[in-house]
Amino acid sequence: MKKSYTQKIALLALMTALIIIFCFVPITFGTISLALMILPVLIVAQVEDFKTTFALSLIMGLINYIAWFTTKAASPLAPVFQNFFVCVVSRVMIGVNAWLIRVGLEKLLSKSKLEGGKKIAVEQAIYFTSAALGTITNTLFVGAFTLLFFNGKTLSTGTAIDIKYILAWFSLNFVIEFITFAIITPPIVFALKKAHLVEDKSLNKKDILDADVVDQQPANEIQQ
Numbered sequence: 001m002k003k004s005y006t007q008k009i010a011l012l013a014l015m016t017a018l019i020i021i022f023c024f025v026p027i028t029f030g031t032i033s034l035a036l037m038i039l040p041v042l043i044v045a046q047v048e049d050f051k052t053t054f055a056l057s058l059i060m061g062l063i064n065y066i067a068w069f070t071t072k073a074a075s076p077l078a079p080v081f082q083n084f085f086v087c088v089v090s091r092v093m094i095g096v097n098a099w100l101i102r103v104g105l106e107k108l109l110s111k112s113k114l115e116g117g118k119k120i121a122v123e124q125a126i127y128f129t130s131a132a133l134g135t136i137t138n139t140l141f142v143g144a145f146t147l148l149f150f151n152g153k154t155l156s157t158g159t160a161i162d163i164k165y166i167l168a169w170f171s172l173n174f175v176i177e178f179i180t181f182a183i184i185t186p187p188i189v190f191a192l193k194k195a196h197l198v199e200d201k202s203l204n205k206k207d208i209l210d211a212d213v214v215d216q217q218p219a220n221e222i223q224q
Contacts, residue, residue, distance in 0.1 A: 015040035042131045045098035047198040057095030061088035090141035098134030124186040131185035
């Protein structure tokens with residue numbers, strides 16, 4: 001239990017550091033800017049419990065919220081992302097949805113007799129699906145909240161915010177982020193498990209179904 005808790009704190013610290021870097025030092029390719037800050041959340045959603053995933057998602061949303069009032073305040077999109085729902089709630093939903101999808105698929109397949117390469121392939125497919133749908137969650141919530149609060153309003157560039165603008169805004173970025181995060185998340189999770197930096201919960205192990213129950217038991221009961 002103590003080792004698991006220590007690993008969890010270390011993982012959260014590492015992922016928070018990455019989020020800070022990605023938020024304040026954005027990675028751009030020409031006119032395309034990747035929201036790499038969501039990658040640590042997608043990774044944690046594959047290996048940790050709901051509380052840890054939710055906590056990191058909230059941390060990511062709040063750090064990004066601060067960035068839009070500081071280093072990104074001069075951007076024409078700053079007024080949009082300075083909205084709490086657009087910037088924070090949307091980010092929190094990434095981790096929540098990715099975690100629910102991953103756990104749901106693992107429970108669905110937990111009784112399957114999978115071994116060796118087939119088990120690894122199925123696990124990687126689960127992480128791919130979870131990361132992909134987590135990325136979609138980000139796009140849908142940011143777009144929906146932007147339309148809800150800013151539909152018909154004009155940016156400092158003179159561009160009006162409407163459904164056509166939202167679709168054009170997200171189209172290219174969404175495709176690139178969807179492919180990138182869905183592809184790179186599974187091997188990163190696999191590497192973390194191989195390095196024993198996170199707990200490896202196999203599809204064939206009962207602890208997938210009972211993990212939350214075990215975490216809630218007193219330490220003396222677990223030792224008995």
